[in-house]
Amino acid sequence: MKRKAKKVPTTAPAAKGTIRYVTEREIMKGKGTDAVIAAVKRAFPRSKTSPACVAYYRHLLRATGARVPPAGKGVGA
Numbered sequence: 870m871k872r873k874a875k876k877v878p879t880t881a882p883a884a885k886g887t888i889r890y891v892t893e894r895e896i897m898k899g900k901g902t903d904a905v906i907a908a909v910k911r912a913f914p915r916s917k918t919s920p921a922c923v924a925y926y927r928h929l930l931r932a933t934g935a936r937v938p939p940a941g942k943g944v945g946a
Contacts, residue, residue: 888913892926901941 873894891912895905909918930937935939 888916888918888924892918892923893930896927896930896937896940897935898921899938899941904941 883893891909895908900908900921905923906918906920909916916942926939927937931941
């Protein structure tokens with residue numbers, strides 16, 4: 870029986886031009902979930918980004934030690 874490798878969140882920065890990059894950038898600006906999804910949809914119109922995706926990236930940022938602002942409390946939220 871084969872064992873699946875555990876997925877470990879990477880601490881490497883997101884590459885520019887990716888959904889992860891756009892999502893993390895907007896989260897760090899303090900944007901709310903809906904605003905983050907809107908920004909991703911502007912950059913990647915065919916993306917299937919959901920509130921669960923945004924929550925995952927918030928968790929990933931916190932797990933890597935970033936000080937994530939509360940959702941919807943940033944400038945221009």
